[in-house]
Amino acid sequence: MAAGGAVLLLAAAGTLVLAALLWRRRRAAAGGAGRVCVAVLGDLGRSPRMQYHALSLARHGRGVELLGYLQTRPHGDVLRSGKIRLVPVADLRGLRVGPKLFQYVIKVIVQAVQLLYTMLKIDQPSYILLQNPPGLPSIAVAWVACLFWRSKLIIDWHNYGYTIMSLNHGRNHPLVRIAKWYEKLFGRLSDYNLCVTNAMKEDLWVNCNIKAVTLYDKPASYFKETPLELQHHLYVKLAKDYEPFKPRYVTESGSLNAEWTAFTEMDLKNGRVIKARGRPALLISSTSWTEDEDFSVLLKALEDYERYIDEGVELPSLVCVITGKGPLKDYYNGLINKLHFKHIQICTPWLEAEDYPLLLGSADLGVCLHKSSSGLDLPMKVVDMFGCCLPVCAIYFECLHELVKHDENGLIFRDSNELAEQLKMLFLGFPTLEGKLHNFRKNLCASKQLRWDESWDQTVLPLLGQNE
Structure with a gap:
């Protein structure tokens, strides 16, 4: 029966294709030059x-x-x-x-x-x-x-x-x-x-x-560092739906004259925005929530980070934002809900296309857990992060060195223990403008990365000129 059904379906498919071909041939030619x-x-x-x-x-x-x-x-x-x-x-x-x-x-x-x-x-x-x-x-x-x-x-x-x-x-x-x-x-x-x-x-x-x-994947022009005023407006928008972006505390005297988020404060009289005192560090990771990204590695590293704080290491609290959609999102959300952190907040929003580069340009550190199934592709999420001058910790695979230069624009790790140690090292003394985290950002800003438009014009445009 199954074989007979497949034959019938193939016959129907062939009929549909033939009908489509005949129908299309009867249409006036649209002229394909350039399309x-x-x-x-x-x-x-x-x-x-x-x-x-x-x-x-x-x-x-x-x-x-x-x-x-x-x-x-x-x-x-x-x-x-x-x-x-x-x-x-x-x-x-x-x-x-x-x-x-x-x-x-x-x-x-x-x-x-x-x-x-x-x-x-x-x-x-x-x-x-x-x-x-x-x-x-x-x-x-x-x-x-x-x-x-x-x-x-x-x-x-x-x-x-x-x-x-x-x-x-x-x-x-x-x-x-x-x-x-x-x-x-x-x-x-x-x-x-x-x-x-x-x-x-x-x-x-x-x-x-x-x-x-x-x-190579290159960032589009809108992937760049986000000005502080735009950061504040984004945080206010996200705070409507996500608890980690809401202000931790607001003094009685300041609440009437300022608008607060967990990361910023805006003076309502003159519109001036400053970073909130004692703000948490903003960690971001984007994902398609599939088998080639094991987010238990990040969760285990965060557990170690929480332990470091409990042991007296002077580290900032963390807001960890994991963006994306995919089949394993509910599974990992279940694991996240079982964690009871005191110093770490995690949320997993799906961002509008225009908001994603703004958040990358506002973050302090990116984490990439992409492992290439072939060992031959590179994570575009890291490309976008670098476009925003955002340093990255990325999990190792064979050709990652074509993008992430260890100890220059970020760090490469192999397991949760190594990632936890990197988080501790990078966030010690936060938010001081010293240390490796700041140096990585300076290196990225100074690198004058080629953008998508220039790269595309050099690589693809000549191919299209060879034949119409």
Whole structure:
């Protein structure tokens, strides 16, 4: 029965695709010169690099079809651009009939039909710029769409999909091995390839015979240090929903003449903002709450930090903000709720796209727990933190040195004990403008980091000029 159902579904899928092709051929040609379809089989609002691609293309006068799931609101710059059109793809959920393998096969087939149909409805593009992962089935579908449109296919390799699958299934699972074969085979059919590290560039060439150009993630222009006045307004906004941002105490004499948060005080007479006396240190970590980030490492380090204070070490209290959405968020929130800290407060908000860079630019230290499933990609969250001149403690993996320079712009740790010691060392004497934390920030501010626009113009724009 299951096999018969799959055959029927395949037949229906073929009919739909054929109908879409015939229908599209009857439409007048839209003229694809210069247009680009930027596609990701994922949530556009949580795909910043693809949003950056779309904005860069629009900045150079290209019409852009930005295709993906519309679950989270994209950045306001994307929404305001007259050159970018959002093309929604429905997120398929609830396929729960039969064994898991059968469910997965059915989901891939339906996604393939859905994605191809959507790609054939858009105005004719000169290029399809596709994010991988997820590449199954999007790489093959994009390749077929490019054949139909006579377009060029550009794959932006953020990681390998099969290594992410192996986190749940193991490297030798049949699905993982099929996914690996699929990525290598269809990846070779692309016209151009981008990747996020030199290590991945080398791996693509050696193991897949794919020639790629490294386009490092770079912060957008709005990732920068946040002025104190904007910090205060952000804290006031967050204090409405999150207890850690509310003022610890307000004197009777000052309460009528000032507006307080846990971190700042604004004089209501002249609007002057100062940092609150005895303010806590603000620690931030962003995450997709998935298996490649073990947040128990951070929680154990915070327990040690609390113990240091109880033992008399002169450390500030902490507000730890962990931002993001993902499947393990409820699990870790359950662990957080079991902790009873006296000197540490933790909250896990989901921030609006415009508020996230403001909070990074207001924080004292970032923590990154991203472990690459392939060992070949870099955490974009650290890129954004560095754009805000925010020092980082990041957990070690193979090619992290391409981004985090230990003891120069941050620190690299391997376990919770090492992270706890780093937190103690960095926050001793806080908030004095001395010590390693301040030196890391000075180094980041002085580094004159290349921004996304300049990097994109140097790396991607020449590719688009080779062929329309």
